[in-house]
């Protein structure tokens with residue numbers, strides 16, 4: 154083999170190996186928070202006429218993620234467009250990335266009901282409770298029809314609440330008003346930016362100080 158060809162092959166091999174290592178390293182990069190807009194694609198979630206829960210969840214998640222990024226928080230979304238992602242994949246993303254916090258965004262559904270409630274998995278989970286309470290306090294201040302409190306357990310079944318059970322970090326699931334309530338929908342549309350700001354602020358406040366200051370500069374440092 155000609156000398157230059159050998160060098161070319163070595164150079165190409167180096168590119169492949171280093172590129173692969175970079176991709177693997179990046180995929181394990183630690184994140185501060187995983188934001189999880191519920192549902193997507195054929196899984197529309199709850200509905201009220203043409204209004205679909207999956208779209209409301211995504212709009213709020215994108216707005217919240219923008220604010221968190223501006224604050225130097227390393228945030229990942231389980232989806233950033235209208236696609237289907239299994240509950241298992243949502244959890245494994247957060248677990249693989251060693252997310253410090255996990256926040257799932259949903260809207261509720263029940264005839265005649267209104268207001269905001271936030272679910273955590275277990276009674277004995279002070280970090281999840283603190284996260285949920287901080288978000289609920291912020292949303293309450295931004296303007297909601299009714300504060301239904303922080304609730305524990307998995308409601309009627311696995312469903313949306315799967316994510317609280319299968320993520321290995323403090324997590325909560327926000328049921329941001331009832332999509333079946335015109336009053337809640339009007340509030341949602343009027344206060345979307347305020348809700349995003351409240352959630353972003355609460356998440357930021359629940360992150361350990363060192364993480365966000367470190368992340369604001371270099372994102373690929375010595376995170377385990």
Ligand SMILES: [Zn+2]
Pocket residue numbers: 191192198199206259260313
């Ligand atoms: Zn939902």
